[in-house]
Amino acid sequence: MVLKYQYNVIGLEGDGCSNDEIVRVLANKLVRCKWFVQENCAMFFPLRKWLKKSQTQFMFLQHGTFYTEIEKSIAWLFQQYDKINVASRKEAQFIAQILPKSFLQRRDPFLIGGLPRWDRLVDAKDISLEKKYILFMPTWRDYIDSQSVLESSMYYRKIKEFCSSEYVEYLRAQNVELVFAPHHHLINKCGLKFDLPCIQASPNTISTWIKKASMLVTDISSVSIDFVFQDKPIIFWVFDRKDKVLSKSHNNGGKILAGFNNLSKNYPNVIDDLSDVKTAIDGYIDTDFKLEDEKRDKFSGLIQNKSNVC
Numbered sequence: 277m278v279l280k281y282q283y284n285v286i287g288l289e290g291d292g293c294s295n296d297e298i299v300r301v302l303a304n305k306l307v308r309c310k311w312f313v314q315e316n317c318a319m320f321f322p323l324r325k326w327l328k329k330s331q332t333q334f335m336f337l338q339h340g341t342f343y344t345e346i347e348k349s350i351a352w353l354f355q356q357y358d359k360i361n362v363a364s365r366k367e368a369q370f371i372a373q374i375l376p377k378s379f380l381q382r383r384d385p386f387l388i389g390g391l392p393r394w395d396r397l398v399d400a401k402d403i404s405l406e407k408k409y410i411l412f413m414p415t416w417r418d419y420i421d422s423q424s425v426l427e428s429s430m431y432y433r434k435i436k437e438f439c440s441s442e443y444v445e446y447l448r449a450q451n452v453e454l455v456f457a458p459h460h461h462l463i464n465k466c467g468l469k470f471d472l473p474c475i476q477a478s479p480n481t482i483s484t485w486i487k488k489a490s491m492l493v494t495d496i497s498s499v500s501i502d503f504v505f506q507d508k509p510i511i512f513w514v515f516d517r518k519d520k521v522l523s524k525s526h527n528n529g530g531k532i533l534a535g536f537n538n539l540s541k542n543y544p545n546v547i548d549d550l551s552d553v554k555t556a557i558d559g560y561i562d563t564d565f566k567l568e569d570e571k572r573d574k575f576s577g578l579i580q581n582k583s584n585v586c
């Protein structure tokens with residue numbers, strides 16, 4: 277299918293200006309806006325409400341992709357949009373399961389396109405590196421909002437245990453570097469600092485490290501789908517799963533625990549203990565980080581198009 281760009285595009289990044297300011301500056305253009313495209317559904321609520329007065333249609337690009345069961349409580353999120361970008365028909369089925377039949381009968385809301393950021397990964401296999409890199413990229417915890425809370429948390433204690441000087445040197449002796457990528461929310465919003473002996477990736481270099489890394493260690497971060505796209509091994513490890521604070525976390529704690537349980541039912545390399553994580557990493561080092569065929573098959577069908585998305 278060929279897309280024809282008939283209208284000018286207005287790009288809105290981050291939350292550097294208020295919805296009121298956007299409307300004031302762009303009012304004469306917004307009244308002619310045909311599509312409002314969002315990657316993060318949590319942004320621009322008042323602006324979306326204002327645009328609904330016109331003939332604007334709404335598309336959800338998605339920040340990541342869904343490849344496990346989805347909580348019914350977030351069905352409202354998808355119902356705000358005329359089109360929902362998905363990576364495959366399989367993902368569309370996961371989402372459709374929680375949507376009302378009346379919503380699905382009115383239209384086919386799904387556009388099978390994939391994440392635009394994958395265009396940067398199409399030729400990533402051609403990268404030649406002297407060293408191998410393991411990317412450790414857990415998602416954030418909503419209860420951690422200050423340096424003092426971070427430093428007293430099981431979350432940070434487990435991160436430091438994995439990224440210890442001893443283990444970093446062990447990997448370096450095998451020409452492997454450990455790269456820790458803290459979630460951008462903890463860095464940009466909370467201003468937190470992580471004191472670790474390994475390489476630390478800044479938020480604006482993440483796409484580079486996703487290409488360079490030979491494997492990923494994460495909890496349930498959506499970055500895992502970028503490694504599925506590249507056929508690279510992934511270890512899923514919710515290192516603070518037994519922390520009582522996590523289960524009481526008002527926003528993302530329950531989602532993290534539910535996501536871990538769903539992953540363990542459907543996908544490989546879902547690991548509970550640090551010693552087993554290190555054993556799995558040793559296995560991948562021995563095979564030059566080759567993803568086993570049977571494990572690749574577990575992810576089959578999650579991404580429909582592995583050529584350029586845009």
